[in-house]
Amino acid sequence: METLIINVLLVMMAVTVAVLARVRNLFSVIVLASVYSFLMATVLVALDAVDVAMTEAAVGAGISTVLLLGALSLCKGEEAKPLHRPWLPLALAVTCAGLLTYGAMGLPPFSDPQAPIHTHVAPTYLKEAVVKTSVPNVVTAVLASYRSFDTLGETIVVFTAGAGVVALLRRRRRPQRQEERS
Amino acid sequence: MKHDLVLRVVAKLFLPFILLFALYVQFHGDFGPGGGFQAGVMAAAAVMFYALIYGLPEARRVVPERIVEAMMALGVLLYLAVGIAGLVLGGNFLDYFVLAQDSVQGQHRGILWVEAGVAITVSGVMLKIFYMFTDRGQADE
Numbered sequence: 001m002e003t004l005i006i007n008v009l010l011v012m013m014a015v016t017v018a019v020l021a022r023v024r025n026l027f028s029v030i031v032l033a034s035v036y037s038f039l040m041a042t043v044l045v046a047l048d049a050v051d052v053a054m055t056e057a058a059v060g061a062g063i064s065t066v067l068l069l070g071a072l073s074l075c076k077g078e079e080a081k082p083l084h085r086p087w088l089p090l091a092l093a094v095t096c097a098g099l100l101t102y103g104a105m106g107l108p109p110f111s112d113p114q115a116p117i118h119t120h121v122a123p124t125y126l127k128e129a130v131v132k133t134s135v136p137n138v139v140t141a142v143l144a145s146y147r148s149f150d151t152l153g154e155t156i157v158v159f160t161a162g163a164g165v166v167a168l169l170r171r172r173r174r175p176q177r178q179e180e181r182s
Numbered sequence: 183m184k185h186d187l188v189l190r191v192v193a194k195l196f197l198p199f200i201l202l203f204a205l206y207v208q209f210h211g212d213f214g215p216g217g218g219f220q221a222g223v224m225a226a227a228a229v230m231f232y233a234l235i236y237g238l239p240e241a242r243r244v245v246p247e248r249i250v251e252a253m254m255a256l257g258v259l260l261y262l263a264v265g266i267a268g269l270v271l272g273g274n275f276l277d278y279f280v281l282a283q284d285s286v287q288g289q290h291r292g293i294l295w296v297e298a299g300v301a302i303t304v305s306g307v308m309l310k311i312f313y314m315f316t317d318r319g320q321a322d323e
Binding site: 068161171 | 207210213215217218220223226227230258262275276292293299302304308310311316
């Protein structure tokens with residue numbers, strides 16, 4: 001049953017992407033991207049990755065949609081026709097997809113308990129996290145305690161992104177001298 | 183959308199629940215899904231919602247730009263402060279075990295403050311980006 005639901009959702013995502021590639025109206029593109037994010041979030045819920053699903057729904061479907069709509073209000077609503085036929089990008093994308101699919105075929109089967117990732121540190125985390133931190137949600141324990149260096153780096157990345165946007169978009173008053181010259 | 187009565191009333195009804203849910207996600211992250219990142223995004227989304235319905239100047243009055251900018255840096259500094267507190271109390275950088283007498287209690291304290299730092303920075307950055315984008319559009323019109 002779960003496999004069926006996930007497959008249906010994946011088919012819907014594929015359809016969304018196909019429509020996304022065809023549509024030229026940018027407003028529809030943004031809404032479709034948001035639909036894609038919501039479908040992705042639902043797939044993640046079905047895979048029992050609720051933390052990731054919540055982030056996907058809040059960031060992918062929520063914030064980025066609002067930001068893209070804000071950006072859309074700054075430009076025209078229709079995508080311009082490309083000047084060249086996009087054969088080279090298409091070939092590149094197909095090659096990458098092929099390589100990724102080939103690589104994915106070598107992965108252990110989905111949710112195989114003997115897969116390398118489940119036999120390395122994961123059992124230690126699952127056994128020790130509740131005892132050492134008394135935090136029942138192991139995801140939170142791993143993120144904020146075991147991997148707190150990682151999370152610190154992520155927070156600094158978010159800060160840097162914000163600082164970059166501020167540096168690019170802040171309107172500063174022109175220095176007096178420049179105006180006198182011109 | 184400033185003059186739509188239905189939207190204005192519904193927004194006022196919704197806002198407390200969105201903010202409450204953000205706080206729930208923040209402080210219940212130990213037990214259920216969620217944590218600082220998601221909570222920060224939700225709190226920022228609540229203010230964006232308010233700005234969309236009531237207009238940007240109104241939202242700027244409620245959450246001034248100065249506070250948003252301070253939040254961006256404050257969260258990272260809070261996170262670093264937790265790390266340095268571990269150093270000062272005789273452990274390693276970001277070592278939570280030394281933050282309280284009981285090591286489990288210390289872990290709890292460390293996770294709480296670290297998640298608070300993440301939430302503050304994330305909501306600050308998201309709001310700032312939103313403010314900058316929307317502001318630019320309005321000035322050009």
